[in-house]
Amino acid sequence: MTRIETDLCILGGGSGGLAIAAGAAQMGAEVVLLEGHKMGGDCLNYGCVPSKALLAEGKRARAGQEVAFKRAKDHVADVIATIEPHDSVERFEGLGVRVIREYGRFISPTEVQAGDTVIAARRFVIATGSGPLVPPIDGIEDVTVHTNETIFELQERPEHLLVIGGGPIGMEMAQAHRRLGCKVTVIEGAKALGKDDPDLAAIVLDKLRGEGIEIIEGAQARQVSQADGRITVHTDQGAVTGSHLLMAVGRKVNVAGLDLDAAGVDWDKSGVKVSDTLRSTSNRRVYAVGDAAGGMQFTHVAGYHAGIVIRSALLGLPAKQTTRHIPWTTYTDPEMAQVGLTEVQARETHGDRLEVAEAEFAGNDRAVAEGKTTGRIKIMVVRGRPVGATIVGPMAGELIAMWAMAIANKLKMSAISNTVLPYPTFSEINKRAAGNYFAPRLFESDTVKRVVRLVQKYLP
Template identity: 60%
Template sequence: MDRIETDLCIIGAGSGGLSLAAGAVQMGARVVLIEGGEMGGDCLNYGCVPSKALISAGKRAQAMRSGHRFGVAPVDPQVDFEAAIDHVRSAIETIAPHDSQERFEGLGVHVIRDWARFTGPDEVVAGDTRIRARRFVVATGSRPFVPPIAGLDEVPFLTNETLFEQRTRPDHLLILGAGPIGLEMAQAHHRLGCEVTVLEAMSALGTEDPEMAAVVLARLREEGIEIRENCAAEAVQAVDGGIVLETASGRISGSHLLVATGRSPNLERLDLESAGVEYTRRGVTVDDALRSSNRRIYAIGDAAAGQMNFTHVAGYHAGVLARSLLFGLPAKAQDAHIPRAIYTDPELAQVGLTEAQAQARYGARLEVVRFAYAESDRAIAEGATEGLIKVMIHRGRPVGVSIAGAQAGEMIAPWALMIANGLKMKAMANTVLPYPTLAEIGKRAAGAYFSPQLFGSETVKRLVRFVQRRIP
């Protein structure tokens, strides 16, 4: 068996593992990167990239149906579902070289393509290689959570890991779970010609601000997607080449089933007990510095318990560890400044606290300002007037921002910058933006915050009158 001694051993070549490996090796560390599956991890191969590619195809189809208000005769698009999946594959293949084994070996990373397991507190085995390292990072990501529903293990079903291999358009797609993945794929498939029914055991988009979620759900239902809330699947069975779900309110039939009920960390192969690493079903137990119960071993991204499960969070964690592991500087992971987005149409984006969270924390000291898309000149010109921005403010600083509407994922960016850097609302109010842009909606929200102070203040009015009387 081959033996390697190294500074840093990273297990998992997804977003976080790749970012840390690239940074560490280029700054002089010896790095071993172990990956038993696909380079690029879930995001490239089964998640962010393919889902957004399919969403893009659906948008093109929907544009053909909805041109009447712009003077363009609507037509029913002729959808080639197989070609749409080819677009998905093309997007993956275009990005894949950036995440490839060849690229990282070219950077100087020792890449091992096999599954890793710990054999002690400072050692792992991967295939025929034993690796000892000063520090280990578990970056193994997550997989779809499959709920314990009677009969589910006896029927064919899809997850995000198999969905994009489906080259034949489903006639009627049943989706378990009305979270981001479930609803993004519901809208994309419906726009590409599928009948879609979504079942949610609780509330659709239940972790989001209800006012914002309502904007998204209203559009999806308007487009013809059936979303059943408080409707848990109690049993599943295959019938005549299709799928039947048993619920408390009756039977629901479809041709295909997508399970989108959450994520589970990929830890089962690692034999963490041998390394003295504590973990739960939510991931490796880590402190604010992302260190586990074994001081040599860290966990990032979806593999770390209590963290937000997003690709960009794994990348952020890689930066935190680069600071501490490579330079020996104190660094802690925080989440108050981490944005997230749901890529339905309209989109939903959030950074910081929701209104309910901010109200619970700050009470009467909280100020909330809103500005509607319908008051934006660019939104009116684009025919995209659904939605609003809502800013939660404490002592002049934004502590949370919610946006539901067109390009919300792009529009959250300056607010993420403000919250990350502790900027006050005047920073947004003082910013000059090109006209007309949707970005002005954020600036107008800042203006709405200052308007009462400027236009409703008798002190200001008296001052202005005083100055005016003395100007020659």
Template identity: 55%
Template sequence: METIKTDICVIGAGSGGLSVAAGAAQMGAKTVLIEKGKMGGDCLNYGCVPSKSLLAAAKRAQSFRSGEAFGIKAQEPVVDFAQVHAHVESVIAAIAPNDSVERFEGLGVKVIQAAARFTGPRTLEAGGYEITARRFVIATGSRAAVPPIRGLGDVSYLTNETLFELTECPTHLLIIGGGPIGMEMAQAHKRLGAEVTVIEAGKALGKEDPEFAGIALTALRREGVTIHEERGAEKVEKTASGIAVTLAGGERVEGSHLLVAAGRTPNLEELGLEEAGVDYERSGITVDARLRSSNKKIFAIGDAAGGPQFTHVAGYHAGIVIRNALFRLPAKADHTSIPRVTYTDPEIAHVGETEEEARARYGRVEVLRWPFAENDRAQAEKQIEGMAKIVTDSHGRILGASIVGAHAGELLQPLVLAKANGLKVSALASAVVPYPTLTEVSKRAAGSYYTPTLYSMKTRLLVRFLRLFG
């Protein structure tokens, strides 16, 4: 077995692992990158990239149905699902070179395409190599969790890893799980021609602000998506034409395909974490604020670390690890200003605390709202369904913000910047934004903080008083 001694060994070539490997190599560190599956990991091959590509196709299909308000005759689109699949594959192929073995070997990274297993606190084996490193980074990501539903193991079902292989549109797609993945794929497939039924044991989009989740769910139901909330799946079975799910209460729903989108579980099996002295739980590896495991030479990032399961979090973690591992700086991860977006139509974007969380923590808070219906660009685009909400403390400091509506993920960025830098709503309210744009929604919401004062009786009296001086 060949021995390799290196500065940093990264396990997992998803978003976070690739960022660490590229950064370390370009800064002069000897770097080994190990990946047993596809380069680019879940995000490129089974997650963010294919799902957003499918949603883009679905949005184009929906535009055929929604032209009458603009004087354009609405019609049902002719969807070639095989071509939709080809579109998704082409997007993956366009991005793949950035994550390829060739690119990383060109950066000076030693890439090993094999499974890795720790054999001790400072060593692991992979692909016939024994690797000793000054620092290890576990960036193995996560996979779809399989809930303990009776009969599920006896049927063929889809997860995000197999859904995008379909070249024919499902006749009736059943989805177990009403979180972001489930609801995004529900709307996409409905718009592309499938009947869709979502089964959720709790509240659909339950992690979002209930007011905003309600707006998105109303839109999905209006498009024809059937959503069963607080009625989990109790049994799954084969039928002559596909599959059937029995809900709590006894109702039976039949479909042609089943997608399981009921959460994620980290990929930690067979890593030999016990031999490495790394503590972990079902939710992920136990890490400190510097993302170090119980073995201080081993870091964990992204989904493997059990925190927020977003690609951008893995990328953020990569920067924290680089500062710690290469420069010995005590950089710490701070998740209080991590944004998230659910890419339904309308989108839901959020950063910081929700209104409910802020009230529980602070008691008295200010809640500022501004509807899309009072935005001129939204009216011109016929995209008036939505709202911006900013939650502040009594001094106007932003605690959290949410936007539901068209392009909410893009519109959130000024609020993320304000939240991350401890800015008050005055910074947003005083900014000049171009007219007419949707960005005015958050500016108007921020400006509403001052409305009670600006138009109060005290202000009126002051204006009358100053009038006396000419």
């Protein structure tokens, strides 16, 4: 048995773990990184990267290019291979990180064992991410079930893909496969895209249905069966039969195998119990980041968490997390992006103080020029400051950045309206929404009109 003593031991080589390892090593800390599976974690190998690559191929097919299903999957593999070196063992060893290709588990509050190595560290970071959830539906163990960890390996095009789950992952994969020539049925137990603004989500769902995707809502999957190469999902609204099944109902946090009890770390099925400093509430030597911290499950949140841990664990500076400025995007076509509060949440929180400013993409000249006028922006404003923004339309994931910055830095709506943007660009939709917030104050105010008449009367 080998024993190592180090400053920082990181369990998990996904987005959050790699960001901390790189930063800490370059700042002079001794770092050990444990990863028993693939470097880069879910995002690179099974999530963000392959899904966006497949969506890109779907867009090419939608634009009229001939895209074979196998070629689309080859593109996915090529994209992963291109990015892999950035997350590789070789790169991190070059930065001074000691990488051990084993899973780690705690054997005491101050020690982790990985294979035949025991690591004693001043601080530990749990960055083990999450994996796809396959719920215990009757018959599920007898059926070939795909998740985001296997769907990208399919080389032959599914004739009819059944998707259980109408959230972002389910809807993205539904549209990508439909555009690549598959028949697609989405089965959702409640409301598709139910966590998003219902008015703007309806725009996305109408587009998906218009492309031929069947979306069955309020249909809880009760049983699944497989016979003669066909899979049937039995729901409250009847049965649906297809050739392949994709499970996209959520994710489970990867903390159960870490022996956290041996470390005195409190946890449950949602993750490690942490304070707003991302420190374990029961063992101050231990931090958790990303999905393992039990909050929002996005790659960019793990990166954000990494910065908090670096400031706290390495520099001893106070640092706390907040979620009010965290954006996210559903990469359907049109895209849907959100930051801060939705309209429903803002009304519950702020009541009559809330004002909502909106603008349509149909009024954006760049959108008109490119024939991409489906979409809308909605800004939730309280006392002159944005507290939330929802965008559905072309490049929504890019356009939300301005509002994420505004909310993070507590800017006023005037900061957006005063910004000069190039014409014609999609980004002008942001300024249009800000202008629509101020319009009633300028154009419907009797006081403003009286002032203008006085100025015009007496100004030399």
